[in-house]
Amino acid sequence: MTIAAHHADNATGSEPVVLDRLLFGDNQFFGVNHMSEEKARAQAMRFQTTDAIMEVLDIAYDAGVRTFMCTTHERIAEVVARVRAEPERYAGFQFFPCMPYAHKYANAVTDYGMIGALRRFLPDEGLIATAFKGGRAVARKDVEAMVAMLVDAEMSMFSGVSTPVVFLQNVVVDLLLGLGFHEAFAVFARHVKEKYGAEPGFITMNLVRLLDALDEVGIENPIVCSNMNKLEFRMCGGADDYRAALAERRFRAIAMSVFASGALSPREALEWVAESPAIESVVFGASSAAHIRGTCEIAEDVWPTWPATSEAKEAN
Structure with missing residues (x-):
């Protein structure tokens, strides 16, 4: 089954999305390193151009990785445009958008003011209609309409590419947990399923x-x-x-920070993950060809079923 067909089936709820064992993350592209500010700054300098990002993504793709789990940073729109323009080169490639990218909104408010920031992020489906929808949402405290508007704004950059899973970032997930506003999760899930035929995903620092x-x-x-x-x-x-939770709860687990920000070797980290069959996938970030290829080889060794799709296996 192709990814496009699988995406269509998921819109009807007939079967769940198949998660690849390895998902490629984007922290390294935007200067995020949880152990070293110096490394973070060096990475931010290195990846100032889209060409530099694409060079690393090409290495990951050629190593068999087919899923890019990424924030909605403005630069990702340029990556999406490259992938969309070369469908044969990136056959089977898919994005897992993670929203919102909080720094983007904070910076926009600083640069353009509150109203200017809202206008900047409205989706391209009619400024007046969307603004009116947002205005009613505020006036009536219609949370569902507001969530839909913001998700649509974030998703506009992914038009024309496969997005079978859409994530809510931990900065919002954990805030909602703290506020006790759990219904917002259901609102997000419904909109993602109904409008984008995608499965909702949630990133958190408080799993249980x-x-x-x-x-x-x-x-x-x-x-x-x-x-x-x-x-x-x-x-x-x-x-x-x-x-x-992994032994007793019913959920589809994706592990992040498996290398403990470099404190664990890829083999030691992935062997630990492989001991828990409830963990379906690992999201990892890397910027060198040796690290990417080495991680893929180890994953294939400790998880005999990786890559998940026969198309990716044949491409190797």
């Missing part, structure tokens, strides 16, 4: 609490991305709670 909230609002077997690694690096609540 999020699973409780999603159960409360009726989201079954959710896709959840959270820190999971051998060293318990940034694992809120500790490894015991995570092991219990």
Whole structure:
């Protein structure tokens, strides 16, 4: 089954999206490193051009990685445009958008003011109609309409490419958890499914609490991305709670920070992950060909079924 056909089936809810074992992240492209500010600055300098980003994505693609789990940073629009323009070169490539990119909104408010920032991020489906919709949402406290408007604004850059899973970023997920506003998760999930034929995903720094909230609002077997690694690096609540959740709760787990920001070797990290069959995927970031190819080779060794698709396997 092609990704396009699978995406269409998912719109009807007939079957879940198949997650690849390895998902490629974008932290390294935008100067995010949880252990070293110096490395973060060096990476930010290196990836100032789209060509530099595409060079690394090409290495990952040629190594068999087919999924790019990315923020909605403005630069990603340029990456999407490159992929959209070369469908044969990037056959089977898909994006997992993660929204919102909080710094983008904060910077826009600083540069353009509140109203100017809203206008800047309205989707291209009619400025007046969308603005009116947003105005009614504020006046009536219509959360569903406001969420839909903001998601549509973020998703506009991904027109014409495959986006089978759309994630809500942890900066919002964990804020909503703290506020107890769990219904917002259901609002997000409904809109993503109905408008984009995609499955909703959630990124969190508090796995167990999020699973409780999603159960409360009726989201079954959710896709959840959270820190999971051998060293318990940034694992809120500790490894015991995570092991219990993986063993007892029904959700589709994506592990991030598996290398503990460089404290673990790829083999040691992935062997630990492979011990838990409940973890379906790992999202990792890398900027060197050796690291990317080495990680893919290790993944194939410890997870015999990776890559998930026969098309990706044949491409190698």
